[in-house]
Each structure stands twice: as structure tokens, then as C-alpha cells.
Amino acid sequence: MLGEGILKGMAVTAKNFFGSYFSAERLTTVEYPEQRIAPFEAARVFPFLVFDGADWEAGLRCVACQICEKECPPKCIYIEKSTDKKPDAVGKLQFYPARFDIDISVCMSCQICVEVCPFEAIKMDTEFELSTDDRFGGLLLDRKQLAKSNEYYHQIHSTEAAGVDARLAAEKAKADAKAKGAAAAKTAAIAGEGA
């Protein structure tokens, strides 16, 4: 009958109106900034550099291979390689970035740098409250601002970080086994020569 749809619609809106005082399903507003939604596993905003241990310079995983700089579509990463080397997670001596700048006003959060990094050194952060009144310098993050610890990485992406740690531990174990095998072969060779 004519008018039936209108009455049904009015019933729905009345349910919405009165329900919004009682159930959260009927009032989905989150009053930012007093209330925040909990961040979820796959959230991503801008990249950051991971360091292991307590000292950010010594534990920085990045070896300045410059793959991410080349692969970045809007070219927002700027890397300057260092002249000397320092030991990395496995113990091998590697270069490190003397300068690592990301321009976050250019970065489009595509995550390509994370996907191509062979050393699990650059990961996606979830921090988005980056407003600043310095339009140019404030949005150019340098190496110190980008370096965040592995514990922080576990906090924001726990499953991903656990996977990364497992992979790195496996690699380290493999490298250790190879080094032990090489050392054993060497001692065996010397012992063989001696005998």
C-alpha cells in the first residue's frame, strides 16, 4: 500500500536514533583525539630504519646498498654511503649509510622499498601524527629520526617482526654453521698437513 515504505523507513531511523544512546553499533563515532582506534597489523604510513640492540648507529641493519633508493617510484630516498665499514648482524664488515633522508611529503607509502630490501633494514611505520609548521625541513626525516629499535618494530607489527627475526636468526645460524664448517675444514687441513 502507498506509504508503507515511508513508515518502514521511519521505524529504521527511529531505531537508529534511540539505539545510538545505548549500543556502540548504532554510534560508530570515535572522538579523535580523545579516543583512538587501536592500530592493526597491516597498517602502514611511512618507512623507518630498524636497528638491533641499544646503540642505533652500531646496530643499524642498513648497509647502504641503495636498492631502495633506485626502486623508489617518486625518488624520495637519498642515501650517501660511508667510506669505512662496520660489522653487520652476521659479523661481516659492511658499509653503512652516512646519510639516509626520506622526504615524507613525497613518499607515497607504496612499500616497494620494504619489499626490495635484502637486509630487512627498512620497514613501514604506523605513526601518522606528523604535522609540523615547517613545510620543508620538518617533512625531511634524516637518519637519526628514521632509526627505531627492533623492540618498537615488534610493538607495531608483531607477527611480521617475529617472522623477520626468525629469518635473520636462521641466516645467522647458517652463516655460523658455515664458518664452523670452514674452521673445522681448515683445522683438519692443517692437521692433515702436519701429519
Place this chain on the structure above:
Amino acid sequence: MSIVFYLLAALTVAGGLAAMLLKNMVHCVLALTVAFAGLALLFLKLDAQFAGFAQILVYIGAVAILVVFAILLTRGSETPKDGVFSRSWLIGLVIAAAVFAVLGWAVLQSARVLPHETAIPVVTVKQIGAALVGRYVLPLEIVAVLLTAAMIGAVIVAMHENVGHEKEGSK
């Protein structure tokens, strides 16, 4: 002859003059609306409530809007190039003076014919209604038929235009 009457009369006459003298057609219509409002207030001053409110409802609420729509739809809102006054203004003045003379004579005659009517007669809406469906029912019905005919005519004219346009468009 109180001051209110003079003010309302001045308003009405000013509205009428402005309706004649202004260049922009829509301004003229709005001035005419002011004249209608003045007339309505004069009716109200004479305690003719029904006439006053009907004047506002019909003239200001419907006729003025009708005139404005007619002007807008027939591109009359542009200022005429030849100016507002026509060349045969003398004949117009003579005719207006003649009409004014006849009306003035009739009004003054009525004061002479009915000298003992000092009180304003109180005519309620009920009396008007009773008269309309009692004594004046035939004029009422004729006016209704006239209005219906006018409406049907307008619809037919509009339909003809639509059909004409469609035929032109399909050619």
C-alpha cells in the same frame, strides 16, 4: 480622514507611479505589488477583513508572481530601447482623465445619495459566504466555469507548443 489614510494613500499612489516610471520591468512589477499592498491595507482600515486578506492572498500571492513569470518567460526583463513612454501619450492621458472623472463623479454622487450612512457596515465572512452560495450562486458558478475554461485553454496551449517543438526536433 486620518493620518493613516493619507499615508496609505501616498503609498498606493507612489507604488502606482513607480510601476509606470521605472525602467526595469521586474522593478515595475514589484512596485505594483507595493500598490496592491497599499490597497489591501486600505481595505483593512475600512474593516473589510475578507476583502483585504483576499487582496493580499490573490493579488500579491498569485497575480504578482504570475506577472513576474510571464515577464521572465517572454524576455520582457530587458530595458526597452525606445524608452518607457509611448508616442501616443496624449491620447492615453485623455482616456485616463475621462475614467478618473467618471469614477470621481460616481464617488461624490454616492455621498450625496446616501447621506445618512455614517456608520461603517460590519460585514462578516459568514455573511459573505452566505451571500455567495445564496443570492450570488449563479455568478459564482459562472466564474468557476470561466476559470476552468482558462486553465484548460492554458494547458492546451502549452501542450500544443510541446508537440510543435517535438515535431520540429524530429525533422
Place this chain on the structure above:
Amino acid sequence: MIETCDQIFVLLQHWLVSFLPASWQPAAGVLLSVAAIVCVFPALFAVAVLLERKGLARIQNRLGPNRVGPFGLFQPIADAIKSLTKEDIVPQSADAAVHFLAPVLLVITVFMGFAVLPMGRNMVLVDLDAGLLLYFAMGASSELAVFMAGWSSRNKYSLLGAMRAVAQMISYEVPLLLSSVAVVMITGSLSLTKIVEAQNHYTWGLPHWYIFTPWGFAGFLMYAIATTAETNRSPFDLPEGESELVAGYHTEYSGFKFALFFLGEYVAMFSISGLGTTLFLGGWSAPFSFLTWVPSWIWFFSKLMLSIFVFIWMRGTLPRLRQDQLMNFAWKFVLPMCLVNLLAAGLWRFMGDGWLRWVVCSAILIAAYAGMGLAEMRKQRLGPRSYRYAE
């Protein structure tokens, strides 16, 4: 005591006016009442704007404004300050005089309508014999203001919005008047105070409000539809729809003039709801005979606010009607229903008291409604919904 509460404003007016010499007292009394109306209804406007924003928000699963003051209660003050301090931009090619006068005329005609509304026992500003006619005369004049606003802006969209608004208002004025004519027929008078007094009787505790009669209920529905269209409210708000014509006839208005248009629209809503409560809902009379101790003006304003709440509810529920759908609805459905309603009201009057007239009138009205509804809906041919997804 109850009497004092009920007549408190009348007594207050008499007391204040008694300080003046006798020859000035009538004029002073009228001026005081006018001042009261001009203060109360804009204050109600502020409350209504806040209620609308919060109410619509809750219907739409969100909070309304809640930053200014506790629960956003001072939001109208913030809005008022904003509209007063905004720059008043008048387009260069606009007709300055008409552009200025349009909101003024709108506000004047809208406030004039309050002169005949009985807001409580003995609380009507002017007790006219032809009160209803004054109200409709003022309503008709407000259309001219809308047209003036649209035309003076020299903007195609404004003009289009104004023409649509005027066409809509004129087409819905006929059902508005016809549904009130049924009430006038039964009461026998155009005076609003007499209409309220005719409804102020009680049988078995229930009042004789006209909405509780078949023709009154149908009349009230038609009146409600017509008022929603007259005041350009959803679902009839195409002339001022923000997504359609920018803002329709008040596109080129900013600052205080826009606030005046807004005020005019809401105050028109109040006055037309007030008229609706007077005609159909018994005005200032109480719903049950044991509740007559509550002051009459409280009943009037509660019914007014209830109508406003229903307006807001409708706005949150229904989508907007297109212009041709709107006009079709007016001329092809509402107008014939109003004429059938007149017939039913006439039959009611002449059938005398008893259960027969209830049955006959209800039957006629329901048959007409169902018949016309079926005729309209059969033309639509709405099938079940089908979805097509992009591959």
C-alpha cells in the same frame, strides 16, 4: 494557582502595562506582545537548529556538534557569531535594492503569521474574525520574497532554484488551503480561537481534536505533506538542496542575510506547525481531561516541538523528491485526496452523531487513498532489485 500559571503571561503583560497612562495602554500591550513573539521564536529557532543537527546526527549513527559547551549546547551562539561577522558579499551585477529587500520581506511576512496563532488561553495577539485568511495571505506573500531573492542575484542557478521553489510553493498551497477548509467547514468560523475552542471539549476523558476524526486524520496528513513542501523541507527541498543547485535561491547570500533566510525558513516551520496544531491537534488544549491543570501554553509549545521533531525525523529518513515527481504528487494525489476529504467532512457534518458516520467517512477516505495509491504505483512497475557487478 493553576489559573495563575495558565494566565501568567497575560497577567504579566497587564501588570507591566499598568505603569503607563491609560491612553497608551492598548498600544503598549500590543507592542509588548510583539516584542515577546520576536524574542521567543528566534530563541526557539536556535534550539531547533541545535536539535536538528544533533537529531539528524543520531539518526545517521554519529554525534552532532559536541565541542562548544556541554553536549554542544552553545553551538547556536557560535553560529550566530559566525553569521554576524562574515563578510556580506553582494555580486556586482546583482540588483542591489531587491537583493537587500528579499530577506527582509521574507522575515516580515513570516513573523506576521504569528499574529493570529492562539498560543494559550487568551494568548492570541489579534483575535481576528478572518484569522486563518491572514495567515494564508502572509504565506502567499513569502513566495514573492523567494522569487525576489532568486532573481536579484543575476545567477542562472539562483533563478532556476527560485522558479522551482515558487512553482512548488504555489502547487502545494492548494492542498494546504483545502485541508484547512475542511476544518473551517466543520467549525463554522475562520477565527482560530473559535477553532481551538471547538476542540476543547472532552468525551470520556478524550478530547474532540479534529485529528481523531476520519476526515481530520486524512486532512492532517495532507496538511503535513503540504507544510513540508511549503517550507522547502526534506523530502521536498530540491530548491535548496546542497547537492543540486548549490544553494538554490540563496546561493549569492552570505553572512547575516543568509542567516535571515535560514531564520525565515525555520520560523515559517514554527508558524505553520503552530497553525497545524491549532487546526487539527487542538491548539492549547490538553490531551486528556485530567491533564487540564498543566498550563495551556505548555501544551501548545510541546505540540509545536513535537511537530518539529517529526520534521527532523522525516528529513533523516526520506530521499529527496525530484521536481517532476514533486509536482505530480501534488496535483495527482494530494489535491484529489483533499477534495475527497472535503466530501467526507461534509458527510460527517450532515450525518449527525453516531457510529454510522465514522464507518462511512473512514470507508470513503480509505477507498480513495488505496485506489489512488494503487493507480500511482501500478504506473511505476517496480520489480525486485537486481545487481550487476563489474567483472
